[in-house]
Amino acid sequence: MPRLTAQSGPLSRLRDRYGPIALVTGASDGIGRAFAQRLAEAGFDLVLVARRETVLTEIARELQSRLQVDVQVLAADLSDPEQVRRIAEATAGRDIGLLVAAAGFGTSGPFIDGDLGTELGMIDVNCRALAQTTHSFARRFVERGRGGIILMSSLVAFQGVPRAANYAATKAYVQNLAEGLHAELRSRGVDVLSSAPGPVLSGFGRRAAMRITSGQTPDEVAVGSLHALGRRATVRPGLLAKALETALKPLPRPGRVVMMGKVMAGMTAR
Numbered sequence: 001m002p003r004l005t006a007q008s009g010p011l012s013r014l015r016d017r018y019g020p021i022a023l024v025t026g027a028s029d030g031i032g033r034a035f036a037q038r039l040a041e042a043g044f045d046l047v048l049v050a051r052r053e054t055v056l057t058e059i060a061r062e063l064q065s066r067l068q069v070d071v072q073v074l075a076a077d078l079s080d081p082e083q084v085r086r087i088a089e090a091t092a093g094r095d096i097g098l099l100v101a102a103a104g105f106g107t108s109g110p111f112i113d114g115d116l117g118t119e120l121g122m123i124d125v126n127c128r129a130l131a132q133t134t135h136s137f138a139r140r141f142v143e144r145g146r147g148g149i150i151l152m153s154s155l156v157a158f159q160g161v162p163r164a165a166n167y168a169a170t171k172a173y174v175q176n177l178a179e180g181l182h183a184e185l186r187s188r189g190v191d192v193l194s195s196a197p198g199p200v201l202s203g204f205g206r207r208a209a210m211r212i213t214s215g216q217t218p219d220e221v222a223v224g225s226l227h228a229l230g231r232r233a234t235v236r237p238g239l240l241a242k243a244l245e246t247a248l249k250p251l252p253r254p255g256r257v258v259m260m261g262k263v264m265a266g267m268t269a270r
Helices: 009-018 030-041 053-067 081-090 116-144 165-188 203-207 218-228 239-248 253-267
Strands: 021-025 045-050 071-075 096-101 147-152 190-195
Touching: 009 030, 009 096, 009 147, 021 030, 030 045, 030 053, 030 096, 030 218, 045 053, 053 071, 071 081, 081 116, 096 116, 116 147, 116 165, 116 190, 147 165, 165 190, 190 218, 239 253
Parallel strands: 021 045, 021 096, 045 071, 096 147, 147 190
Antiparallel strands: none
16 A cells, blocks of 8 residues: 555545544554544644653654654543543643544453453543544544544454454444444544454564464554545455455454454464
């Protein structure tokens, strides 16, 4: 997939359509960082959110120096509802028109063998914080009459997945929320997109204790998602996601569960 720059039509279209500022959660690494880079190249000013303030500050300095965009850094732990609430407060005076909710993490292995606190924390970050952030900014976008929202779903969102059961369940929530909001908000000037990639080569696999030896790059996911925003409800960004969708689609849902279980058995470390 070709790299997009500030002079490219698709990215320029986004800034013209949604306004001058984009907020990206999970911006310190992986997919979130790739979104931040591509949006800055399109001329968006940015608000970057993640736990690691030092990393965010380094990214902000690089983007400001290279692309002359304004970048605000907000360090926040999205498992804490109060810190999520403060994101909206800290940006109340800014004309944000695009939300990319890329924060999230996964676990792998048998559900009953996992740490319950970690599993519940994943629900907090992947579902509750995402709902809280989306609710706040969707209201703002409706009030201003335009806006865009990208929510990160996954290939695993469309069936149960043994050895990643809770993670897949969180992504099913994201997928259904995005589909519903796409229909609810489009008549009010707000575009909502679910981005459902396959395996991604990023820090996600290490944290989830998964062996991902081949996959999509974060940049492929970001670029494919930005292409699709405002044009459809769900995108499988990149060739790998489309190929995996094609392989799974003919199977009945129980067959997809079995197939995904076999895939996860080969990818999990425990």
